[in-house]
Amino acid sequence: MDDTLPTPTAERVREASPSRANERIRRMTEAHIAYAxxxxxxxxxxxxxxxDREWDIERCLEATAASFSLIGMTLGATVNRKWFALPAVVAAFxxxxxxQGWCPPLPLLRRLGVRTADEINRERYALKVLRGDFADVPSTDVTHSVDEVLGAIRH
Structure with missing residues (x-):
């Protein structure tokens, strides 16, 4: 891959996250699939x-940023104008x-187990394979298909 190209959107959060957090999230996903x-x-x-109800990392970051921006604007308008700096910092983040795919809250959210949309979708499609949604993927032998599914979703 050309080093001058930006990291694809689906990979940038994982690449910017601590490897221990990525590994923990991967193991958690695989455990959910095996349990299912x-x-x-x-x-x-x-x-x-x-x-379907799980919030991905982008949604969490957007909600957090919007919340801090609203708090900063409210405090800037009612308490002290210096609070207007908070929305500016949030916008920079x-x-x-x-x-870059990185911002200060990212490592904390990843350590808390917040996944990317791609990571959530990997589990979703693995479960659909186990359920038999895809005719070309054999899913009759549950033990065998779990190993196949886990192998297919690993990078």
Missing amino acids: ARQGPQYIEERLAEL LLQHAI
Whole structure:
């Protein structure tokens, strides 16, 4: 890959995150998949519904940034004008995240287990394979297919 090209969006958060956090998130995802395979179709349905409600790292960063910006603007308007610096700092962090994939809250959120949309989707599609949604992917032998699915979602 050409080093002058920016990191693809789907990979930039993982590349900017601590490797221990990435590994922990990967193991957690694989554990969810293996557990779902043992529990069966009803649990897979429930887990898929949970994944639909899970906030990815981008949503968490956006909500946090918006909250701090609103707090800064409110305090700047009602308490002291110096609080207007807070939304400016937040905007700089968001710009840094958009360009580099890193910003100060990112390591904390990753340590808390907040995943990227790509990581959530990997689990979602693995569960769908286990459920049998994809005709060309064999899923009759649950033990065998779990190993195949876990192998397929690893980088």
